Amino acid sequence: MASAYAVPEVSLRFVSVWRRNFLVWRKLALASVLGNIADPLFYMLALGFGIGALVGEVQGMPYVAFLGTGMVCQSAMFTASFEAMYSAFSRMHVQRTWDAIINAPVSLDDVVLAEWVWSASKAVLSTLAILLVLLAIGYGRTWLVLWILPLGFLVGLCFGAFGLIMTGLAPSYDFFTYFFTLVMTPMLLLSGVYFPVDQLPAALAAVAQALPLSHAIALARPLMRGEVPAAIAQHLLVIVAFASVAYYVALVLVRRRLLR
Amino acid sequence: MTPADPGGAVLRVAGLRKRYGGTEVVRGLSFEIRRGECFGLLGPNGAGKTTTLRCCLGLIDPDDGEIEMVGLPVPRAAREARIRVGVVPQMDNLDPDFTVTENLEVYGRYFAIDRATLSGRIPRLLEFAGLASKAKAPIRSLSGGMKRRLTLARALINDPDFLILDEPTTGLDPQARHLIWDGLRQLLSQGKTILLTTHFMDEAERLATRLAVIDHGVMIASAPPRELIARHVEPEVVEVYGDEAKVWADAHGRRIARRLELAGETAFCYADDAKPLLADLATRAGVRYLHRPANLEDLFIKLTGRELRD
Numbered sequence: 081m082a083s084a085y086a087v088p089e090v091s092l093r094f095v096s097v098w099r100r101n102f103l104v105w106r107k108l109a110l111a112s113v114l115g116n117i118a119d120p121l122f123y124m125l126a127l128g129f130g131i132g133a134l135v136g137e138v139q140g141m142p143y144v145a146f147l148g149t150g151m152v153c154q155s156a157m158f159t160a161s162f163e164a165m166y167s168a169f170s171r172m173h174v175q176r177t178w179d180a181i182i183n184a185p186v187s188l189d190d191v192v193l194a195e196w197v198w199s200a201s202k203a204v205l206s207t208l209a210i211l212l213v214l215l216a217i218g219y220g221r222t223w224l225v226l227w228i229l230p231l232g233f234l235v236g237l238c239f240g241a242f243g244l245i246m247t248g249l250a251p252s253y254d255f256f257t258y259f260f261t262l263v264m265t266p267m268l269l270l271s272g273v274y275f276p277v278d279q280l281p282a283a284l285a286a287v288a289q290a291l292p293l294s295h296a297i298a299l300a301r302p303l304m305r306g307e308v309p310a311a312i313a314q315h316l317l318v319i320v321a322f323a324s325v326a327y328y329v330a331l332v333l334v335r336r337r338l339l340r
Numbered sequence: 341m342t343p344a345d346p347g348g349a350v351l352r353v354a355g356l357r358k359r360y361g362g363t364e365v366v367r368g369l370s371f372e373i374r375r376g377e378c379f380g381l382l383g384p385n386g387a388g389k390t391t392t393l394r395c396c397l398g399l400i401d402p403d404d405g406e407i408e409m410v411g412l413p414v415p416r417a418a419r420e421a422r423i424r425v426g427v428v429p430q431m432d433n434l435d436p437d438f439t440v441t442e443n444l445e446v447y448g449r450y451f452a453i454d455r456a457t458l459s460g461r462i463p464r465l466l467e468f469a470g471l472a473s474k475a476k477a478p479i480r481s482l483s484g485g486m487k488r489r490l491t492l493a494r495a496l497i498n499d500p501d502f503l504i505l506d507e508p509t510t511g512l513d514p515q516a517r518h519l520i521w522d523g524l525r526q527l528l529s530q531g532k533t534i535l536l537t538t539h540f541m542d543e544a545e546r547l548a549t550r551l552a553v554i555d556h557g558v559m560i561a562s563a564p565p566r567e568l569i570a571r572h573v574e575p576e577v578v579e580v581y582g583d584e585a586k587v588w589a590d591a592h593g594r595r596i597a598r599r600l601e602l603a604g605e606t607a608f609c610y611a612d613d614a615k616p617l618l619a620d621l622a623t624r625a626g627v628r629y630l631h632r633p634a635n636l637e638d639l640f641i642k643l644t645g646r647e648l649r650d
Contacts, residue, residue: 091419096449103446104437176433182399183427184450184498185419339400340360 084335093186097194116206120151145219149304150273153296156203160236163199164243165256203236222306235296241326248333292322350533356405367557378534380548384649388557389537426495430506441475451498469493485516505536541636555644573634574610580629
């Protein structure tokens with residue numbers, strides 16, 4: 081390892097580490113999926129039908145579908161962040177699994193890449209689960225809705241990388257609370273999960289424009305309605321930029337932490 | 341694969357230096373491990389052993405010096421070199437999410453070993469580690485000794501030429517340690533090369549064909565164990581115990597022994613011939629003592645001192 085700031089030195093061996101996480105997940109798959117979707121599902125159904133009865137249609141779709149689409153993106157965010165924080169931190173710091181892996185011909189860069197892609201893979205799973213519920217109750221029956229799965233992967237990459245930054249810095253599990261208070265909660269409330277961003281005062285709406293989750297939601301809602309979204313490139317660019325910069329920062333932090 | 345020169349060096353370290361902040365923890369370390377050797381690396385805590393091992397594996401970059409492992413330059417070709425090296429780390433890091441067999445399978449995949457090779461190799465490794473009956477057991481159900489044996493088996497999953505063992509028996513009971521030692525002897529007889537760090541002098545004395553003692557990042561001695569002891573320590577030792585030891589040592593011991601060290605309530609008397617010491621002690625009623633040949637611990641203490649390193 082030349083320097084903590086070097087370009088990522090990755091190989092296809094990262095797949096073996098991704099597979100390790102997949103095999104563990106498979107053992108507890110049902111519980112894991114239920115855990116991922118139970119919360120957003122309750123919110124979606126309770127608020128969707130409860131508030132939906134009061135507000136009717138929002139942005140040309142029933143409120144349940146409007147909120148449900150937001151929940152799809154939110155759950156991708158939550159799932160990836162959780163995986164990259166609590167689970168990755170356990171593997172890195174508590175179980176020392178990463179230490180064992182880097183004694184094999186797998187580099188730390190491979191391990192971080194694997195964790196990153198894995199967190200996004202789990203985000204796709206929870207995206208899929210909530211989409212299936214929406215389909216079951218009669219919304220989003222269009223082929224375009226399939227694009228939400230790769231979008232969920234991107235959202236997963238973005239927040240998985242944020243989570244890995246926290247993991248690189250965390251002295252203990254308690255540290256992750258900061259992320260929830262300082263990043264997740266504002267992201268949730270300002271990105272248009274519950275109501276359209278343009279309801280916000282101008283200053284807050286400007287903040288919302290800087291948040292990756294609002295760009296994901298701006299892409300997901302038209303797809304849900306069966307429309308091709310406007311300004312696809314700009315939205316994607318914001319998410320990809322956040323994801324790549326955060327990944328690089330996470331990699332540097334983890335290298336500095338472990339390769340000493 | 342075999343290295344270009346069988347019988348040559350499996351690990352060659354020359355002029356290794358590593359600095360952390362203001363302190364240089366490895367200061368110009370050089371040594372060679374030849375094929376088939378069991379090389380013991382001894383030193384107090386903080387002597388630079390683990391840093392040296394991490395440099396050899398290419399996990400950290402040295403500030404200066406050269407390393408060649410299994411014929412490949414490290415860190416440049418560290419990944420390729422690690423394909424032919426097995427590592428038993430100081431801390432147990434078996435994968436708690438998997439069973440015994442799964443641990444070996446998953447670890448084998450990090451080496452890109454194909455399924456057929458793995459399924460042939462794993463039963464033999466479990467047999468070797470005495471874990472055949474535990475194949476499907478979860479990791480948390482294993483005893484400390486079983487975990488270490490599984491870690492050793494895991495380090496063999498790639499059929500390595502070279503094994504690096506960082507304190508492989510720390511925390512184990514005597515039975516468990518003997519089992520590990522038997523395993524290591526078996527591996528040596530198969531022609532594997534071993535680098536071993538340990539705090540247990542009896543372990544080093546039993547297993548190592550050659551030893552290096554390092555302290556403060558420099559090598560202070562290197563030779564086969566018996567030779568090292570003969571070179572640095574008087575051959576006979578008499579340990580005198582109890583309240584009277586200090587009084588006796590000051591009044592008589594220091595005069596008779598060639599060298600005498602007090603540690604707590606024990607006087608260590610070193611001599612080429614212990615007869616005069618024993619004759620004197622026989623006349624002192626109530627003094628307890630033990631006569632024994634010099635061992636590696638005497639050497640270690642002589643070279644690195646008696647004060648604690650934490």
